[in-house]
Amino acid sequence: xxxxxxxxxxxxxxxxxxxxxxxxxxxxxxxxxxxxxxxxxxxxxxxxxxxxxxxxxxxxxxxxxxxxxxxxxxxxxxxxxxxxxxxxxxxxxxxxxxxxxxxxxxxxxxxxxxxxxxxxxxxxxxxxxxxxxxxxxxxxxxxxxxxxxxxxxxxxxxxxxxxxxxxxxxxxxxxxxxxxxxxxxxxxxxxxxxxxxxxxxxxxxxxxxxxxxxxxxxxxxxxxxxxxxxxxxxxxxxxxxxxxxxxxxxxxxxxxxxxxx
Numbered sequence: 001x002x003x004x005x006x007x008x009x010x011x012x013x014x015x016x017x018x019x020x021x022x023x024x025x026x027x028x029x030x031x032x033x034x035x036x037x038x039x040x041x042x043x044x045x046x047x048x049x050x051x052x053x054x055x056x057x058x059x060x061x062x063x064x065x066x067x068x069x070x071x072x073x074x075x076x077x078x079x080x081x082x083x084x085x086x087x088x089x090x091x092x093x094x095x096x097x098x099x100x101x102x103x104x105x106x107x108x109x110x111x112x113x114x115x116x117x118x119x120x121x122x123x124x125x126x127x128x129x130x131x132x133x134x135x136x137x138x139x140x141x142x143x144x145x146x147x148x149x150x151x152x153x154x155x156x157x158x159x160x161x162x163x164x165x166x167x168x169x170x171x172x173x174x175x176x177x178x179x180x181x182x183x184x185x186x187x188x189x190x191x192x193x194x195x196x197x198x199x200x201x202x203x204x205x206x207x208x209x210x211x212x213x214x215x216x217x218x219x220x221x222x223x224x225x226x227x228x229x230x231x232x233x234x235x236x237x238x239x240x241x242x243x244x245x246x247x248x249x250x251x252x253x254x255x256x257x258x259x260x261x
Contacts, residue, residue, distance in 0.1 A: 004041075016053075031064075034083075048077065048095060052107075054084040061087050067097040067119030069137060075099035082107040082125075089113040096120050097137065106143075118155070130167070142177065142244075144198060146191075160244050162198060164191040174248040176215075177241050178208050186256035187216060200237070207238045215245075216255035 001016075003009055004023045012029040015021075019033050022041040027033070031045050034053040039045065043057045049064030057063065064079035066072060077096035082105055087093075091111050096102045097119040105117070106125040115129040118136045124143035129135075133147045136155035141147070145159045148167040153159065160177030166188075173185045180191050190212050195205050211234065215225040226242055234242075245252055 022059075046079075046095070049079045049081070051081045052083045055081055056086050058086075058088045058091075058113075060090040062090075062092045063087070064093065064095045067094045067137065069097040069119055072097045072119075073099075077119075078102035079105075081105045082109075085109045085111065087111045088115075091115050091117075093117040094119045112149075124161075144194070146194065154250075157250060158244070158248065161240065162191055162194050164194055171253070172250070173253045174244070174250050176252050177244055178237070179212070179253070181253055183256065185253045187253045188256065204235055204237045207234050208241070211238045211241055222252065 001019055003021045006023045007021045007025045009021060009027040010029045013027045013031040015033045016035040018035040019037045021027065021039045024042045025039050027045045028047040030047045031049050033051045036054045037051050038056050040058045042060050044062045046064035076099060079093055079095040080102050084107055085105060088111060090113055093103060101120055103117065103120055104122045106123055108125055109123055109127045111129045112131045114131055115133045116135065118139065120137055121135050121139045123141045126144045127141050128146045130147065130149040132150040134152045136153060138156045139153050140158040142159065142161040144162045147165045150167055151165045151169050151171065154172040157171055158174040160175055162178050163175045164180040165171060165175065166180065166182035169181055170184045171181060175181055178190050178195060180188050182188050190208055211229050214220060214228050215222065220228065222245060226245060229238060229242055
């Protein structure tokens with residue numbers, strides 16, 4: 001174990017011998033850190049935080065601090081971070097707010113500097129949060145979503161798989177999988193480049209395009225569009241899109257197109 005002599009590490013923390021902890025970092029009680037984790041200088045790991053193997057925590061990041069929720073009553077709550085995440089400078093991730101609950105971060109996510117993940121958020125795998133992206137409490141983000149710089153996401157919103165949120169956007173509705181958002185909760189198109197980079201084939205992309213047209217370009221309401229999509233017995237990608245829409249609690253983002261863009 002490599003712990004810098006200026007670091008403050010609780011004797012009640014469980015730390016794998018392979019972990020590196022840099023200068024002036026702080027690790028509180030009841031923290032569990034798995035193998036090959038690297039904690040950079042001045043990072044602060046608060047109690048009840050779990051960090052799985054291979055994750056990097058860069059300078060000044062604060063993980064597992066008290067939720068920013070006036071209803072929080074100092075109960076036992078948690079932050080659970082998966083494998084091989086990159087958590088850059090001054091990222092803040094808060095633990096859950098209701099007793100026994102957790103904020104959960106999956107595997108291989110890239111959280112850029114100054115991004116924030118509020119209490120009880122759930123991130124999937126290979127999610128990217130660019131600099132200054134802010135997720136309020138109880139936000140859910142599915143695998144491979146990309147949230148650009150200085151985006152703000154309202155509490156309880158869901159961001160679907162491979163969705164792309166353009167910079168400086170505000171999101172207060174659910175973003176369906178494979179869609180792009182630019183502006184205030186405004187769908188612009190499917191995330192074609194993201195789908196191609198993720199290895200989706202032509203048939204799957206064409207089905208997603210057709211579903212997009214039915215949902216947003218044919219004058220149908222959401223329920224009518226979903227029924228029409230299911231009539232064609234779509235593949236698993238579009239079925240996932242449909243299930244996301246059916247499960248939406250806040251309603252999905254609406255379509256907006258400005259000529260010349």
